[in-house]
Amino acid sequence: MPRLIDLVRIAGRRLVVPLLGYPGAQLTCSSLKQNEFNPVLHCESICRLVDRFSPDAAFFMMDLSVEAGALGLPVRYPLYESPTVEEHPVRSLADLEAFKVLDPLDDALVQARIRAMELMKERLDVPRGGYVIGPFTLAGLLMGASELAMATITDPDLVHGVVGFCTDVCVRYARALAAAGADMIAILEPTATFLSPQAFDTFCGAYIRGLITEVTGNPGMTGAAPAGDVAGGTDATGGRAGAGARTATGTTDAADKADAAGVRNGSESAGIERTTGATGSASRANAPDIAGPRRADAMTPMMILHICGDTSHLVRNMCATGAHGLSLDSPVDFARAAREADPEVVLIGNVDPVGVMVQETPDGVRRAVRALLDMMEPYENFILSTGCDLPYETPFENIDAFMKEGRL
Amino acid sequence: MFDFAEMKAALEHGKAAQVKEFAEKALAEGVGAEEILNEGLIAAMAVVGEKFKKNEVYVPEVLVAARAMYAGLDVLRPLLAKSGVKKAGKLVIGTVKGDLHDIGKNLVKMMFEGAGYEVVDLGTDVSPAKFVDAVRSERPDFLGMSALLTTTMPSMKSTIEALKDAGLRNHVKVLVGGAPVTSKYASEIGADGYAPDASSAVDVAKELVKGK
Numbered sequence A: 001m002p003r004l005i006d007l008v009r010i011a012g013r014r015l016v017v018p019l020l021g022y023p024g025a026q027l028t029c030s031s032l033k034q035n036e037f038n039p040v041l042h043c044e045s046i047c048r049l050v051d052r053f054s055p056d057a058a059f060f061m062m063d064l065s066v067e068a069g070a071l072g073l074p075v076r077y078p079l080y081e082s083p084t085v086e087e088h089p090v091r092s093l094a095d096l097e098a099f100k101v102l103d104p105l106d107d108a109l110v111q112a113r114i115r116a117m118e119l120m121k122e123r124l125d126v127p128r129g130g131y132v133i134g135p136f137t138l139a140g141l142l143m144g145a146s147e148l149a150m151a152t153i154t155d156p157d158l159v160h161g162v163v164g165f166c167t168d169v170c171v172r173y174a175r176a177l178a179a180a181g182a183d184m185i186a187i188l189e190p191t192a193t194f195l196s197p198q199a200f201d202t203f204c205g206a207y208i209r210g211l212i213t214e215v216t217g218n219p220g221m222t223g224a225a226p227a228g229d230v231a232g233g234t235d236a237t238g239g240r241a242g243a244g245a246r247t248a249t250g251t252t253d254a255a256d257k258a259d260a261a262g263v264r265n266g267s268e269s270a271g272i273e274r275t276t277g278a279t280g281s282a283s284r285a286n287a288p289d290i291a292g293p294r295r296a297d298a299m300t301p302m303m304i305l306h307i308c309g310d311t312s313h314l315v316r317n318m319c320a321t322g323a324h325g326l327s328l329d330s331p332v333d334f335a336r337a338a339r340e341a342d343p344e345v346v347l348i349g350n351v352d353p354v355g356v357m358v359q360e361t362p363d364g365v366r367r368a369v370r371a372l373l374d375m376m377e378p379y380e381n382f383i384l385s386t387g388c389d390l391p392y393e394t395p396f397e398n399i400d401a402f403m404k405e406g407r408l
Numbered sequence B: 001m002f003d004f005a006e007m008k009a010a011l012e013h014g015k016a017a018q019v020k021e022f023a024e025k026a027l028a029e030g031v032g033a034e035e036i037l038n039e040g041l042i043a044a045m046a047v048v049g050e051k052f053k054k055n056e057v058y059v060p061e062v063l064v065a066a067r068a069m070y071a072g073l074d075v076l077r078p079l080l081a082k083s084g085v086k087k088a089g090k091l092v093i094g095t096v097k098g099d100l101h102d103i104g105k106n107l108v109k110m111m112f113e114g115a116g117y118e119v120v121d122l123g124t125d126v127s128p129a130k131f132v133d134a135v136r137s138e139r140p141d142f143l144g145m146s147a148l149l150t151t152t153m154p155s156m157k158s159t160i161e162a163l164k165d166a167g168l169r170n171h172v173k174v175l176v177g178g179a180p181v182t183s184k185y186a187s188e189i190g191a192d193g194y195a196p197d198a199s200s201a202v203d204v205a206k207e208l209v210k211g212k
C-alpha cells in the first residue's frame, strides 16, 4: 500500500500542497454553487488551479454538507460560500431508521462529486485528493453539535449508534471516491476539536480507524497488520467499519446493509482499470516522480485526517487512528506536533488560511511560509500546506507567493 | 447549615437530576433560594468555567454542567421571581447573520445564566434587524454577538450601525466574541467589550457596568 510518507521521501524536496479548491471558481468565473452541481465545471476549476499554481497534489472543493444532504437533511447553497446544513433532527436511535433506507451514493450531488473525481483522474497527473466528512462531524450534523457533545457524557450508546451509522456512510462514499480515482482522501472531522483526548479515542478515533481500515483494507500506519494484503484493498470485507468500537454497543442492521453495499462497491471498483495519464492537461515538467507507488497499487488511497481549530491536545490520538497524514490548522504549534507525532505520519499544514492567506500581503505570506519551513527543517514528515481550505476570495498573488517561497 | 459541597460536585459532573434533588432538599431545609443560587449553582459554574479556561475540562463537560445548572435553576426560578431577587442583569445574545456556529455562543449564554443573569437567546443566523428588534423589546443591559467566520464578522459592525440608526446604541453595552474576533476588531467597530472565552465574558460585562 502506498503511504504518504513514501511519497514525501520519493519527492526528495518539500512537497507544497495548499488546500486550494474554492479559488478555482475565480478561474472559471463561476459560483461555488455551480461547482457543487456541475462536475465538469468543478473539474475544470481544479485543473485551472493546477495549471496556474502547480501544486504537488490537487484536492477538489471542500464540502461538509454533501453526505448529510444525501441522507436527506436540508442544505442551503449560497452562491459564493460553502453550503450549510440547516436542521439536525436526530434525537434517538429510532430517529436514525429513516436514514437507513437510503443509499447515499444514489444522491445527485454525491454522484456529481464522484464524477468530478473521475474527470480529475482523466485530466490531472498530480496526485488527486478528495474529501469525505468524518463520522463524528456527520453525527454532529444529524444531531446538532451541542447535543452530540452532551450525549458523549449523558448517552454514550446513542453516540456510538449514530457515529457507527455515519461511519458506514463515510466508508461507502470514500470507497466510491477511491474507485473514481482519488489517490488521497482527507477525512474532515472539525467537530472533534472540542473533545478531550479520551473522548476523542472513544467516540471519534475508533471509528476513524475503522473507516481507514475499511477503505484501505489495512489498519494503517500504526496498525498491527503490515501492508501485506493490499491487492484486495477495497473489497476486503473482513469487518465492519468501526467494528472494534461498535462491538461494545451492539450493531444495527443498517450496518449489515451498508456492509453488503460496500462489498458490491468494492468488487465494482476492483474492475476499473487505472491509468496514470501523462496526457493530462495539467501536467508539469518539474513534477516529482511520485507516480511510482501509485501505479504499483492503484486503488488504495492514502488517508489523511483533517481537523480544524486547535488540536494540540489530540495529535497523539489522531496518529493512533492509522491516518497516513494529519492536516492540522494554524493554531497548532507544528514543531511541538512533530515532536509528538509518529515520524511515519506526515504533518500537513498550517499557514493561516484567512489571517495570512487572505488578509496579508504577498510579503507577509512569504514570511509566514519561511518561518514555518525553517521551523520544520529538522523534520522529514512534513508537507507545506494551509491550515484549512482557502476561501474563494484568496488573492492569487498570495497563492503565488506561497508556492514560490515553498519551492525556494 | 446546608452543605453545598455535594451539590456543587454534582453540578460540576453534570448530574442534572441530583442537582435538582439537592436544590429541593436545600429549600426543604429552609435555605433561601437566593443562597442556593449563589452558593450552589453560580459558585459551581464558576469553577467549571475556570477549569475550561485551563483545559482541565472540555466543551462537553461544560455543556452538561450547564444543563445541570438549569435543572437547579428550574426549581428556584418561581421562588426567585416571587421574592423579587434582583437579576445581575440581562443579556440578549445570538450568532450573527450567515453564521451557524453556536457552541461558543451557547457557552457564553450558559456562563451568564450561571452568573445570575437573565439571558434571551436569539439563536444563530441573526440579522442586524432582529438584534435591533430584540434590544428594543427586551431592553437588555448587554447585547452579545458571536461570529466564527471571518466572512460574517462585518455583520457585527452592521448591527452596531443599525442600533445607532434606531437610536438604541446608548441603551445597551455591546459585547462581541468568537474565535476570529479580537479586542482590536471589537474597538474598531465600536463595541464596548470583547472576551476571548465564556468565563471572561462575564467578568468583562461586570467591569463595564461597575459603579453604575
Ligand code: B12
Binding pocket: A062, A063, A064, A065, A082, A083, A084, A137, A140, A144, A145, A146, A190, A191, A193, A194, A308, A309, A310, A329, A353, A354, A387, A388, A389, B059, B098, B099, B100, B101, B102, B103, B104, B105, B107, B108, B143, B144, B145, B146, B147, B148, B149, B150, B151, B175, B176, B177, B178, B179, B180, B194, B195, B196, B197, B198, B199, B201
Ligand atoms: C465545530 C466547527 C464547525 C461545526 C459547527 C457546529 C456548531 N453547531 O457550532 C460545523 C461542522 C457545522 C462547521 C461548519 C462550518 N465551518 Co466551522 N468550525 C468549527 C470549529 C472546528 C470549532 C468551533 C467551535 O465550536 N469551537 C469551540 C467553541 C467553544 O469556541 P468558540 O466558538 O471560539 O467560542 C469561545 C470564544 O470564542 C468565546 N465567544 C464565542 N462567542 C462569543 C460571543 C461573545 C459576546 C463573547 C464575549 C465571547 C464569545 O467564548 C467561547 C467559549 O469560551 C472551528 C475551528 C476554530 N478554530 O474555531 C471551525 C471554523 C470556525 N469553521 C470554519 C468554516 C470555514 C466553516 C464552514 C464554512 C466549513 C465549510 N467549508 O463548509 C462551515 C460554515 C457553517 C456556517 N455557515 O456557519 C472556519 C472559519 C474560517 C474563518 N475564519 O472564516 C473555522 C475557523 C475552521 C477553519 N480553520 O477553517 N464548523
